[in-house]
Amino acid sequence: MHKRTKIISTIGPSSKSPTLIKKLYDKGMNVVRINMSHTSIADMKEVIKDIKTINKGVASSIGVMIDTQGPEIRTANFDEDIELTKGDEIFLVSENLKKKKQIIVDNLSHIKGLKVGGKISLDNGLIDLKIVSTSKGCIECLVLDSGKISGKKHVNFPGAQIKLPTLTDKDKTDLSEALKVGIDFIALSFCRSAKDLKELRNFLSESKYQPEIFAKVEDQEGIKNIKEITKNSDGLMIARGDLGIETDMTNLPYVQRNMVKVASELGKKSIVATQLLESMIDKPHPTRAEVSDVTNAVYEGADALMLSGETSIGKHPVKCVQYLRDISLNAERSETLHFESNLKHESDWHTLAATSVKLAKKINAEAIVVLTRSGFTAELISSARPRVPVFAFTNDRATQNKLSISSSIENIFLNFSVDHEKTIKNAFEILKSEYKFKNNNKLIVISGIFSDIFADAIQIRFLK
Structure with missing residues (x-):
């Protein structure tokens, strides 16, 4: 499936x-x-x-x-965990100031815009601190949540600026x-x-x-x-x-x-x-x-x-x-929120991609097949959010890999022929051998770039 x-x-x-x-x-x-x-x-x-x-x-x-x-702003790489208890006083410092209870934080001096009463979060929000006072290289805080903090953990300063x-x-x-x-x-x-x-x-x-x-x-x-x-x-x-x-x-x-x-x-x-x-x-x-x-x-x-x-x-x-x-x-059995319906068509290719998706739905096509060198056509079809699979055949390895992340697309490498029909025939053979397609399956075929020639075409084809 x-x-x-x-x-x-x-x-x-x-x-x-x-x-x-x-x-x-x-x-x-x-x-x-x-x-x-x-x-x-x-x-x-x-x-x-x-x-x-x-x-x-x-x-x-x-x-x-x-x-x-x-x-990133993280705690320094210290050996032993530091136990924090709600209500404790703790100092965040840029270097060892020999405070009774301190946490050394890398890049602390690059944090600007801290305010007394503001929040600091440790370890992706597991422990929150409240800022009591600030001075150069040192922030005095009140512990709001009990827990342990270890080395190389995230430190977040909501609302502050990181001057890095x-x-x-x-x-x-x-x-x-x-x-x-x-x-x-x-x-x-x-x-x-x-x-x-x-x-x-x-x-x-x-x-x-x-x-x-x-x-x-x-x-x-x-x-x-x-x-x-x-x-x-x-x-x-x-x-x-x-x-x-x-x-x-x-x-x-x-x-x-x-x-x-x-x-x-x-x-x-x-x-x-x-x-x-x-x-x-x-x-x-x-x-x-x-x-x-x-x-x-x-x-x-x-x-x-x-x-x-x-x-x-x-x-x-x-x-x-x-x-x-x-x-x-x-989840994909249900409709999406269709945010893509507000996508602007900036070129004829955008219109072609959106039309192919609508056509596939209208005629109950099994899939959309696209031949593309750069991946541009396939990406446009993906952005129109088709509900059928899109088999993107390309003769460029870098394009094939980049299409791996695009919704609905199966990214497949294929050596293109000068003969357009031969390229399509070879693509169809892969659909049958690798993806279990059968003869007479109905497909939308879009020709992007092949053999260094632009071929702007959209067809309804039956697998043979």
Whole structure:
């Protein structure tokens, strides 16, 4: 059964072997995410090498996403956990000031705009602090929630400004190494403005690889600039961990829905991420609330759903992907919210793509087949949210991989022939051999770019 919603799995200690990656793929994974906050360059290259090997033996290839660390503020790398009790006084410091109870925080001096009475969150919101006073290199706080804090945990300052570049020196080093071996997507952490995206594109301009860029919007500044960020990116990642801290948690579902809506209306892709099946890091089954959460993301029309700790450090990585696939398939039986209905048609190709989707529904076609070199035509069809599978055949490996993340698309490599009919015949043979299509299945066929010639055509064809 065809799954329209794509699945992204974060690779880590629980899933980094080639055998497990292939099992994730077999259960429905489409893209692997490598989180450079927790992955060495050597491990990153090893995972990419394994993906390339797997891709040689599968029809629809796996895409590779690098997630930058960005200007993160984290606790320092200390050995022993620090016990915090509600009502305690605690000092956040930039260096060891030998306070009775202190937590050293990296990059603390780059936080501006702190206010007495404001909130600070530790470890993705598990522990909240209230600001009592501030001085250079030191913030006195009152502990609002009891708990333990360990080294290298997130520290959030809702409403404050981080005076650090979005693309850090570490990010540039990581990306430079990743580009040497080839990647398909970059998730730009803590993207706050269109300027951040332009800086990344300038950095990538010399590379032979041109990955798609997904903006991770994680704070109030990013939300404020959401339309400009979306216009200048290839898609949005709704990173709900930091967003749920930077904004009122009760407002997070609205923020998510609005971001998916903005992306759909501008013809860009969207990824819903963070804590989709969080309970399955330890438990073998999701909660009913998690199932409903995932279902709502599918109803909203997100292109992809992303697993983080569930597949990187969890006990049941393969089962998580299987659950995400099954939840998606069940949710896809219902209509989406159709945010794409407000998508503007900027060219004849936009109109052609939207028409193909409507035609497929009108005549009950089994699928849409598109021949494309750059992926442009296939992406436009995907953005129109067809309810039938879209088989995108391309003779470009980079295009094939980039289509791995687009809703509804099966991304397939095919050597194009100068003879148009021969190319279509070869595509049909793959549909029969790999995807169990049968003779006389009704298809919509769109010819994009083949043999260096534009062929603008939409046809109703029967499989032979």
